[in-house]
Amino acid sequence: MLIDEVDDTVQRAHQAHLVARHVHPQTRAEWLGAVAAALEDHRDELVELAQLETHLPEARLNGELNRTVFQLRLFARELVHGETFDATIDHLDESWGMGPRPDIRRTNVPLGVIGVFGASNFPFAFSVMGGDSASGLAAGCAVVHKIHEAHLQLGSRTGEIVKEALAAAGAPSGLFATLTTVSAGTALVEHPLVRAVSFTGSARVGRILMDKAAKRAEPIPFYGELGSINPVFVTRNAGQVRGLDILAEYVRSFTLGMGQFCTKPGLLFVPRLGSEETQALVTAVSKAAPARMLTPQLAAGFLDGRATMADRDGVFELVPGGSGEAPAPALFATTVDDVVHDPRIIREEMFGPASIVVQYEDETELIKAAALLEGQLTATIHGEDDDDVEDLVDMLESRVGRVLWNSWPTGVTVTFAQQHGGPYPATTAASATSVGTAAVRRFMRPVSYQSFPDKRLPPALQETNVWGITRRIDGQWMPAQMEAK
Amino acid sequence: MLIDEVDDTVQRAHQAHLVARHVHPQTRAEWLGAVAAALEDHRDELVELAQLETHLPEARLNGELNRTVFQLRLFARELVHGETFDATIDHLDESWGMGPRPDIRRTNVPLGVIGVFGASNFPFAFSVMGGDSASGLAAGCAVVHKIHEAHLQLGSRTGEIVKEALAAAGAPSGLFATLTTVSAGTALVEHPLVRAVSFTGSARVGRILMDKAAKRAEPIPFYGELGSINPVFVTRNAGQVRGLDILAEYVRSFTLGMGQFCTKPGLLFVPRLGSEETQALVTAVSKAAPARMLTPQLAAGFLDGRATMADRDGVFELVPGGSGEAPAPALFATTVDDVVHDPRIIREEMFGPASIVVQYEDETELIKAAALLEGQLTATIHGEDDDDVEDLVDMLESRVGRVLWNSWPTGVTVTFAQQHGGPYPATTAASATSVGTAAVRRFMRPVSYQSFPDKRLPPALQETNVWGITRRIDGQWMPAQMEAK
Numbered sequence: 001m002l003i004d005e006v007d008d009t010v011q012r013a014h015q016a017h018l019v020a021r022h023v024h025p026q027t028r029a030e031w032l033g034a035v036a037a038a039l040e041d042h043r044d045e046l047v048e049l050a051q052l053e054t055h056l057p058e059a060r061l062n063g064e065l066n067r068t069v070f071q072l073r074l075f076a077r078e079l080v081h082g083e084t085f086d087a088t089i090d091h092l093d094e095s096w097g098m099g100p101r102p103d104i105r106r107t108n109v110p111l112g113v114i115g116v117f118g119a120s121n122f123p124f125a126f127s128v129m130g131g132d133s134a135s136g137l138a139a140g141c142a143v144v145h146k147i148h149e150a151h152l153q154l155g156s157r158t159g160e161i162v163k164e165a166l167a168a169a170g171a172p173s174g175l176f177a178t179l180t181t182v183s184a185g186t187a188l189v190e191h192p193l194v195r196a197v198s199f200t201g202s203a204r205v206g207r208i209l210m211d212k213a214a215k216r217a218e219p220i221p222f223y224g225e226l227g228s229i230n231p232v233f234v235t236r237n238a239g240q241v242r243g244l245d246i247l248a249e250y251v252r253s254f255t256l257g258m259g260q261f262c263t264k265p266g267l268l269f270v271p272r273l274g275s276e277e278t279q280a281l282v283t284a285v286s287k288a289a290p291a292r293m294l295t296p297q298l299a300a301g302f303l304d305g306r307a308t309m310a311d312r313d314g315v316f317e318l319v320p321g322g323s324g325e326a327p328a329p330a331l332f333a334t335t336v337d338d339v340v341h342d343p344r345i346i347r348e349e350m351f352g353p354a355s356i357v358v359q360y361e362d363e364t365e366l367i368k369a370a371a372l373l374e375g376q377l378t379a380t381i382h383g384e385d386d387d388d389v390e391d392l393v394d395m396l397e398s399r400v401g402r403v404l405w406n407s408w409p410t411g412v413t414v415t416f417a418q419q420h421g422g423p424y425p426a427t428t429a430a431s432a433t434s435v436g437t438a439a440v441r442r443f444m445r446p447v448s449y450q451s452f453p454d455k456r457l458p459p460a461l462q463e464t465n466v467w468g469i470t471r472r473i474d475g476q477w478m479p480a481q482m483e484a485k
Numbered sequence: 486m487l488i489d490e491v492d493d494t495v496q497r498a499h500q501a502h503l504v505a506r507h508v509h510p511q512t513r514a515e516w517l518g519a520v521a522a523a524l525e526d527h528r529d530e531l532v533e534l535a536q537l538e539t540h541l542p543e544a545r546l547n548g549e550l551n552r553t554v555f556q557l558r559l560f561a562r563e564l565v566h567g568e569t570f571d572a573t574i575d576h577l578d579e580s581w582g583m584g585p586r587p588d589i590r591r592t593n594v595p596l597g598v599i600g601v602f603g604a605s606n607f608p609f610a611f612s613v614m615g616g617d618s619a620s621g622l623a624a625g626c627a628v629v630h631k632i633h634e635a636h637l638q639l640g641s642r643t644g645e646i647v648k649e650a651l652a653a654a655g656a657p658s659g660l661f662a663t664l665t666t667v668s669a670g671t672a673l674v675e676h677p678l679v680r681a682v683s684f685t686g687s688a689r690v691g692r693i694l695m696d697k698a699a700k701r702a703e704p705i706p707f708y709g710e711l712g713s714i715n716p717v718f719v720t721r722n723a724g725q726v727r728g729l730d731i732l733a734e735y736v737r738s739f740t741l742g743m744g745q746f747c748t749k750p751g752l753l754f755v756p757r758l759g760s761e762e763t764q765a766l767v768t769a770v771s772k773a774a775p776a777r778m779l780t781p782q783l784a785a786g787f788l789d790g791r792a793t794m795a796d797r798d799g800v801f802e803l804v805p806g807g808s809g810e811a812p813a814p815a816l817f818a819t820t821v822d823d824v825v826h827d828p829r830i831i832r833e834e835m836f837g838p839a840s841i842v843v844q845y846e847d848e849t850e851l852i853k854a855a856a857l858l859e860g861q862l863t864a865t866i867h868g869e870d871d872d873d874v875e876d877l878v879d880m881l882e883s884r885v886g887r888v889l890w891n892s893w894p895t896g897v898t899v900t901f902a903q904q905h906g907g908p909y910p911a912t913t914a915a916s917a918t919s920v921g922t923a924a925v926r927r928f929m930r931p932v933s934y935q936s937f938p939d940k941r942l943p944p945a946l947q948e949t950n951v952w953g954i955t956r957r958i959d960g961q962w963m964p965a966q967m968e969a970k
Contacts, residue, residue, distance in 0.1 A: 022879075063584070070583035081960070088902040098555035098899055099548070102892065106902040106923075109882055111915075214699035218860075218909045221916070375703075385938070393941065394507075397594055402933040405941065407587065414583055416960050417573040417591040419933035424703045430596075430930045431706070438591075438931070445916045446923070448887040448904035453870070456878065456890065470962055475566070475901055477955055477962035 012174030013142035029076035036072040038165035053151040055292035075138040082469020105461040108444035110140030111195035119200035120150035128158040139443035224428035228377035229266035237384035251284040259353035302352030314338025329353035375423025378409035497659030498627035514561035521557040523650035538636040540777035560623040567954020590946040593929035595625030596680035604685035605635035613643040624928035709913035713862035714751035722869040736769040744838035787837030799823025814838035860908030863894035
C-alpha cells in the first residue's frame with residue numbers, strides 16, 4: 001500500500017470523525033449494534049475463513065466471535081448509560097473555599113483518528129472489529145485498522161462487512177477503514193492526523209512503534225500490549241490439598257489454543273514436586289495434542305525461545321516438546337534458587353505451548369521470586385482458606401494488572417471492572433486497559449466548559465440532562481433517574 | 486547534588502511508599518491536612534521568602550497559598566469520599582452475555598515513587614507542595630520534588646515544613662523529599678524506581694525530559710505542561726456592544742502578574758479596530774506598571790521572543806514595551822491574513838507581558854485562524870446571546886482543554902470538573918489534568934481482583950463497604966449512603 005493511500009484513508013477518516021463526534025450516544029450505539037448484527041449474520045463465512053488462516057478450532061472461533069459481538073453491545077449500552085462521558089458538573093459557588101467558583105463542566109471528547117494494529121492470536125476479539133476498534137468507535141473516533149498479515153483474507157472480509165454495516169446504519173463514510181503492509185502501518189503511526197495508536201503483539205515490534213509515536217513532532221499516546229508471562233503461585237497447603245488437580249488444570253490452561261494467549265500461565269511456582277506429581281505432569285503434557293500454530297513465523301520464534309530456555313543453567317526439560325509448525329507442548333522445571341541466579345528464566349516469554357514449573361522449598365521464597373518479575377498482565381495464587389499470603393498479594397499488586405485467586409488467567413471477561421493491562425513490558429501504558437468498558441477511555445480526553453450559557457454546552461453537560469446519562473454533580477454521582485427526581 | 490544522593494532519596498521514598506500505599510484513606514487525608522495546616526502556620530515566613538525570590542506581590546502570594554492549602558484539603562475530602570479509587574465491583578454473573586462472569590473487582594493503586602518538577606511562576610501552587618505533589622501524596626505515592634532554581638530558599642524551607650508536618654502526623658519517613666540541581670533532576674527521571682514524572686515549564690526543557698522518560702528501558706508516563714497561548718475570540722456583536730470593556734479586561738488579564746501565567750491570553754481576535762479602540766488599548770497597556778520578572782533568565786527569554794515577534798512580516802508594534810528585568814508590557818497588532826501567511830505569529834509563546842491583537846474583517850475568518858492553532862490549555866469566546874459560534878466552539882474543542890465564555894482564562898479554579906491540560910504542545914498528555922481532583926488519577930493505575938475471597942480483597946473492594954466510599958456496582962454508581970440502605 002502506498003503512503004499516498006494511507007494519507008487519503010486518514011484524511012477521509014478525519015472528515016468522518018468530525019461528523020461522528022457530535023452524534024447522539026444512541027446513534028453511535030446503533031452503529032455499534034449494526035456492526036455486531038452484521039458480524040453475526042456473516043458468522044459461518046467468517047469462522048470458515050478464520051479456520052483456514054489461523055488453524056484454530058471452530059468452537060473456539062465461534063466463542064471468540066460471540067465475545068466480539070457482546071463487546072460491541074456492551075460498549076453501546078455503556079454509551080447510552082453515559083459513563084463513557086465522565087460528565088462532571090460544578091455549579092457556580094460563591095462560597096467555594098479558595099474563592100468563588102465559576103460554573104465549570106467537563107465531558108470526554110473523542111481524540112480524532114486512531115490507528116489500531118490487529119493481533120495474530122485473536123482473529124476476532126483483538127483484530128479488525130476487536131476491542132480496540134470497538135473502543136475507538138464507541139469513543140466517537142474514526143478507526144484505521146492495520147490488518148495482521150496472519151489473516152489477511154479474514155481481515156479484509158471483516159473490514160468489508162463492517163464498512164457495509166456502518167454505511168447502512170448511516171455512519172459517515174470513512175469512519176472505519178483497513179490497511180495492510182508494514183510500511184502502511186508505520187505511516188499510520190507517523191501521520192499527523194492520527195491521535196493515538198493501539199497495538200497488540202510482540203515486545204520487539206511494539207517498542208519500535210512506541211518509539212516512533214514518542215518521536216513525532218507531536219507525540220501521541222501508544223497503547224501497546226506487548227507480552228506477559230502470567231506467573232501462578234501455589235501455596236504449600238494448596239499443593240497438599242489438591243496438588244494433582246492444580247497441575248492438571250495448569251497443563252490444560254497453558255496448552256489451551258497451543259499456548260497462544262497473552263494470559264497463558266508461563267510459570268507455575270510449586271512446592272518441590274514428588275515423583276507422583278512429576279509423573280502426572282509429564283503424562284498430561286505428553287498427551288496434549290499438538291496443533292498448527294498461528295503462523296510459521298510464530299512457530300519458528302517459539303522454537304527459538306524454547307531452545308534458549310532449554311539451554312539456561314538450572315532449567316531442566318521435563319517434556320522436550322515437538323518441532324515444526326505444530327510443535328507438541330513442552331514443559332521445563334527449575335527452582336527459585338536457579339531463578340535468583342538467572343532471572344531471565346522468569347523474564348523471557350515463550351509465546352506458544354511451553355511453561356516452566358518453578359519449585360520452592362519454603363513459601364518465603366515466593367516473595368523473593370515475585371520481586372524479580374517484570375510487569376505482567378496477570379498473576380494468580382492458588383491457596384487455602386487459612387494461608388497467609390498478604391505479602392505475596394501486595395508484591396503482585398505492584399507488578400500486575402489483574403490478580404486471580406484459585407482460578408486461571410486464560411479467559412478474560414469483558415465487563416466494567418476488567419483490567420487487562422499492567423506495568424511495562426506487559427503494556428506500554430499501565431493506567432489503561434484494552435478489555436472492558438474502561439478501554440473506551442483510552443481514545444477520549446476531557447474538555448471543560450467554563451461559564452458557558454446552557455444552550456451552548458454540549459448535550460452531556462446541559463442543565464437538563466438531555467441525554468439521560470449518569471453524571472457527577474457538585475461532587476456527587478447522580479444516576480439519571482436520581483437527577484429526574 | 487550527587488547521583489548517589491538521588492539514588493538514596495529515591496530508595497527511601499520507595500520504602501516509604503510501601504507503607505503509605507495501604508493506609509486508610511482517612512489517614513492519608515490527615516497527612517494532607519497536616520501539611521495544609523503547617524503551611525498556614527508558616528504563612529508569614531513563606532510569603533516573605535517568596536516575595537524576596539519571585540518579586541511577586543504579597544497579596545498574590547497569600548492568595549496562592551490559600552489555593553495551595555485548599556487544594557490539599559479538597560484532595561483529602563475526595564480521598565475520604567472515595568472517588569480517587571474508582572472502585573468497581575462486578576459480582577459473579579452466570580447469565581453474563583458472553584458466558585459466565587467471575588466475580589471481578591477493580592480499584593486504583595498508587596504508582597510508587599513519582600518525580601515532580603516545580604514551576605518558576607507559581608512558588609506555591611505549582612511548586613514544592615503544589616498540585617502535582619499534593620496529587621502524588623493523595624494517590625498514595627512517595628514524592629521526590631525537584632525545586633525550581635528560581636526560588637531555592639523558599640523551596641527548601643517549604644520542603645522542611647512539609648517533612649516536619651508529615652513526620653508529626655505519623656507518615657513514613659522519606660515519603661516526601663526535595664532535590665536541587667539539573668543533574669539531580671535528570672537522574673530522577675532516569676531512576677528505575679521512579680514510576681512517573683510531572684513537570685511544569687518550558688517546551689524546550691519539557692521535551693528533553695519527556696524524551697528521556699520515553700527512552701528508559703522501562704518507559705514511564707511524563708505529565709508535562711509545556712506552553713499555551715490561550716487565544717481569545719471576540720465576535721462582531723460583542724465588539725459592538727462592549728468592545729472597550731473587553732479591551733480593558735484583556736489588558737488587565739495579559740499584564741496580570743507580568744504575563745507570567747500559563748493561561749495568559751496571548752492572542753485577542755477582534756473585528757478590525759477603530760481609532761478609539763486602538764487608542765484605548767495603547768493607553769491601557771502604556772499605563773500598566775512594569776515589575777520585575779521572576780528571573781533574569783525569564784526576562785531575557787521574553788525579550789528575545791518579543792524581538793523575534795516584532796520582526797515578523799505583518800506584525801505591528803502598538804506598544805513596544807520596555808527592556809531589562811522589569812520590562813514594561815508590550816502589545817502587537819496583526820491581521821488574520823498575516824497569520825494565514827505566517828502561522829508562527831500565533832504559535833510562538835511570549836512568556837511575559839506581551840500579547841497580540843489579531844484583527845479580522847469577517848467572522849468566518851475566525852474558523853480559519855483557529856484551525857491554525859496548536860494545542861492549547863484554554864480558548865475563550867466573548868460573544869452575545871444570538872451569535873452563531875457553534876463551528877468555532879467545535880474547532881476549539883478539538884484543540885484545547887478548557888473553553889471559556891465571556892470570561893478570562895487566568896485564574897484556574899480547583900474543583901471536580903476542572904481540566905487544566907490540552908493537546909500537545911500545551912501538555913504532553915492531553916487526557917490528564919494538573920489541576921482539580923482528577924489530577925490525582927495521573928499517579929494511580931487500576932488493578933483487578935478476580936474470584937478473590939472477600940477477606941483477602943483490598944478494603945475498597947470488600948463486599949461490606951468498610952471505607953464507606955462511592956463505588957460502581959454491577960454497572961451502577963452507588964454513593965456510600967445508598968449502599969448502606
